[in-house]
Amino acid sequence: MHVVSTIKELQILLAQHRNNGKNIGFVPTMGALHHGHISLVTQAKNFCAVVVCSIFVNPTQFNNVDDLANYPKTLENDLSILNTVGCDIVFCPEANELYPTKCQLVFDFGHLEQIMEGAFRPGHFNGVGTIVAKFFNIIQPDHAFFGQKDLQQYAIIQLLVNDLSYQVQLHCCAIIREQDGLAMSSRNMRLNEYQRTLAPSIFQSLQTGEKLAQNNTILASIYNQMVDLYLDKNIKLEYYKFVNAEDLTEITTLVKGQKVAICVACYIDDIRLIDNIIFNA
Numbered sequence: 001m002h003v004v005s006t007i008k009e010l011q012i013l014l015a016q017h018r019n020n021g022k023n024i025g026f027v028p029t030m031g032a033l034h035h036g037h038i039s040l041v042t043q044a045k046n047f048c049a050v051v052v053c054s055i056f057v058n059p060t061q062f063n064n065v066d067d068l069a070n071y072p073k074t075l076e077n078d079l080s081i082l083n084t085v086g087c088d089i090v091f092c093p094e095a096n097e098l099y100p101t102k103c104q105l106v107f108d109f110g111h112l113e114q115i116m117e118g119a120f121r122p123g124h125f126n127g128v129g130t131i132v133a134k135f136f137n138i139i140q141p142d143h144a145f146f147g148q149k150d151l152q153q154y155a156i157i158q159l160l161v162n163d164l165s166y167q168v169q170l171h172c173c174a175i176i177r178e179q180d181g182l183a184m185s186s187r188n189m190r191l192n193e194y195q196r197t198l199a200p201s202i203f204q205s206l207q208t209g210e211k212l213a214q215n216n217t218i219l220a221s222i223y224n225q226m227v228d229l230y231l232d233k234n235i236k237l238e239y240y241k242f243v244n245a246e247d248l249t250e251i252t253t254l255v256k257g258q259k260v261a262i263c264v265a266c267y268i269d270d271i272r273l274i275d276n277i278i279f280n281a
C-alpha cells in the first residue's frame with residue numbers, strides 16, 4: 001500500500017495504473033475509520049483494480065470550530081486497517097496541499113442545501129462540494145463510493161456529477177450499524193459510557209417512525225411522538241423529517257409505493273449524530 005501526501009505523488013502512481021489498463025475506485029473519508037468505511041473500501045475492491053482512499057478532515061465543511069477541533073484523528077490505526085483490507089493507495093494531504101489559497105468558488109445546490117443538514121449547517125455542503133470536486137479533478141476515478149449514512153451528501157454529489165459532467169460512477173453503500181442499531185460514525189468515539197447508552201434510541205426512533213407511517217399514522221403526529229421520545233431521553237432533536245428518498249423533498253402524507261426516507265439529526269450533549277432509514281411506503 002502506498003501512502004502519499006502530495007497531488008504530484010498521487011498522480012504519478014495513478015498514471016502508472018492507468019497505463020496498465022487498471023480502473024480506479026475512490027473512497028473519500030475523514031479518517032477515524034470504522035466498519036462503515038471498511039465496507040466502502042471492500043465494495044470498491046469488488047469493482048476496481050486499484051482503490052484510492054483519502055483521509056482528510058476537510059476544514060471547509062465544518063461550520064462549527066469546536067466540531068473541527070474535536071474531530072477524532074487516528075492516522076496510524078487507519079493506515080493499518082486500510083493495509084489489511086487491501087487498499088492500494090492512501091492519500092492523506094495537509095490542508096495547504098488542497099487549499100493553497102482561500103477558496104473563493106461558491107456552489108448553489110438549490111433546495112438540497114436549504115433543508116436538513118443544509119439548513120442546520122450553513123456552508124457545510126459548499127465545503128463538501130468543493131472538496132469532492134477537487135478530489136474528482138485530481139484522481140479522476142472511474143467509480144466513487146459513498147455511504148447512505150450521509151444521504152443528503154450523496155444527493156449533493158450526484159448533482160455535482162450531473163451538472164459538471166464528471167465521468168465517474170457513484171455508488172451509495174448501505175449503512176453499517178453496531179449490534180444495537182447505532183449507525184457507525186467516527187463521532188461515536190466521543191460518546192462516554194452513559195451517552196453511548198442513549199444513542200441506540202436514534203435508530204429505534206427511525207424504526208418506530210417507519211412502522212407508524214406504514215400503519216397510516218399521520219406523519220405530523222409521528223413527528224410529535226419523536227419530539228417527546230427525544231425529550232425523555234435527554235437528547236436534543238434537531239430535525240426528524242419524512243422525505244422523498246429520490247429528491248429529498250419533504251413529505252407530509254405517504255403515497256403507496258413511494259420510496260421514503262426518514263432523516264434525523266440530534267445532539268447527545270455536544271456530540272451531533274445523524275441517521276436515516278429508507279423504505280417503500
Ligand code: AMP
Nearest residue numbers: 029030036146147149150174175176184
Ligand atoms: P466520513 O469519514 O464520516 O466523512 O465518511 C466517509 C464516508 O463513509 C462517507 O461516504 C460516509 O457516508 C461513509 N460512512 C460513514 N459512516 C458509515 C456507516 N456507518 N455505514 C456506511 N458508510 C458510512
